[in-house]
Amino acid sequence: MTAYFRSLAARFFYRSQTENELEEELRAHIQLRADDLERLGLTRSEAERRARIEFGGRERVKEECREELGGNFIDILMQDVRFSLRMLRKSPGFSAVAIMTMALCIGATTAIFSVVDATLLHPLPYPHPEQLVRITDDLPSVGAQDVGMSEPEWQDLQHSGIFEYVSPAWYDDNNLIMSACACQSLDRGTGLFCGDRSKTGAGPHVSACRSFAWIYRGSRHQRRALEANIRK
Amino acid sequence: MGNEAELLPGTLDLLILKAVSLGPLHGYGVLLRIGQISGRALLIEQGALYPALFRLVRQGLLKASWGKSDNNRRAKFYELTSKGRKRLREETDGWNRLVAAIASALAAQPQET
Numbered sequence: 001m002t003a004y005f006r007s008l009a010a011r012f013f014y015r016s017q018t019e020n021e022l023e024e025e026l027r028a029h030i031q032l033r034a035d036d037l038e039r040l041g042l043t044r045s046e047a048e049r050r051a052r053i054e055f056g057g058r059e060r061v062k063e064e065c066r067e068e069l070g071g072n073f074i075d076i077l078m079q080d081v082r083f084s085l086r087m088l089r090k091s092p093g094f095s096a097v098a099i100m101t102m103a104l105c106i107g108a109t110t111a112i113f114s115v116v117d118a119t120l121l122h123p124l125p126y127p128h129p130e131q132l133v134r135i136t137d138d139l140p141s142v143g144a145q146d147v148g149m150s151e152p153e154w155q156d157l158q159h160s161g162i163f164e165y166v167s168p169a170w171y172d173d174n175n176l177i178m179s180a181c182a183c184q185s186l187d188r189g190t191g192l193f194c195g196d197r198s199k200t201g202a203g204p205h206v207s208a209c210r211s212f213a214w215i216y217r218g219s220r221h222q223r224r225a226l227e228a229n230i231r232k
Numbered sequence: 233m234g235n236e237a238e239l240l241p242g243t244l245d246l247l248i249l250k251a252v253s254l255g256p257l258h259g260y261g262v263l264l265r266i267g268q269i270s271g272r273a274l275l276i277e278q279g280a281l282y283p284a285l286f287r288l289v290r291q292g293l294l295k296a297s298w299g300k301s302d303n304n305r306r307a308k309f310y311e312l313t314s315k316g317r318k319r320l321r322e323e324t325d326g327w328n329r330l331v332a333a334i335a336s337a338l339a340a341q342p343q344e345t
Binding site: 003028 | 258259260261277278279282283284286287289290291292293295301303305306307308313
């Protein structure tokens with residue numbers, strides 16, 4: 001492994017030194033070969049010429065050596081990336097269309113998956129969550145929003161026939177004891193409280209309300225435990 | 233000529249390891265040593281040697297250092313690492329098994345059944 005990192009460093013951090021050493025190594029090879037040829041009776045210049053011819057294309061050998069250094073795939077990858085960027089710059093119209101198409105597709109897919117995930121894969125733990133709506137009261141004449149609702153108004157909504165059931169609802173922070181999981185644990189969670197539908201017609205008093213649906217900010221494991229508890 | 237054998241793919245690395253195991257060598261020395269120990273039967277293309285040496289260094293089987301040749305030229309010398317020694321042993325065993333298997337297969341005679 002250390003040999004590989006050293007080879008990697010030779011490629012990326014000591015590039016010029018590696019090049020020089022490679023050049024020197026190949027030159028030494030040719031000189032050594034020429035020495036031998038000279039010993040066989042050739043003149044020095046003829047021996048060097050022969051040695052160079054025997055060795056063949058030095059640049060090709062160098063290139064093959066470079067390829068054997070560690071991290072060759074990084075170099076190839078960088079070449080590919082540079083090439084693709086050049087091509088994208090060359091035809092900006094095509095690039096724009098391609099990028100927009102991909103952005104749109106990814107966006108649409110994510111959006112669809114988010115909906116599927118929320119409604120089909122992790123639906124809220126009560127029937128027909130898609131029919132659940134939140135009603136707020138605004139007073140546009142005085143510029144007030146979500147001002148709350150009077151009891152007669154609530155009763156009106158309840159008896160309007162539009163909704164199956166209308167209940168006051170509010171968030172609250174509570175300590176939760178989860179006994180559904182094997183280990184009993186105490187946790188702090190935010191719950192959404194609303195009235196029990198068996199209490200239809202009763203005043204919206206806190207005492208008359210029993211929590212049946214929670215939106216709990218916790219781990220999925222904890223939420224499962226909680227949901228199981230609520231269903232009981 | 234005549235008694236030269238063609239180098240099988242993958243055997244160059246093994247030959248280099250073997251040549252270097254007999255003592256540190258520079259690139260040209262590796263070529264001479266392989267020629268010598270193979271009885272001049274195996275000739276390595278000069279250019280093919282260096283990529284193989286670089287590969288073996290990268291794999292940690294050889295380590296390189298600069299030194300002086302016999303005739304006082306500066307050259308890069310290669311020697312075996314302990315990992316390289318182990319690899320040479322393994323590859324030699326593997327090669328011997330292969331050769332024995334092929335030899336026995338080729339020596340088979342037609343048999344009465």
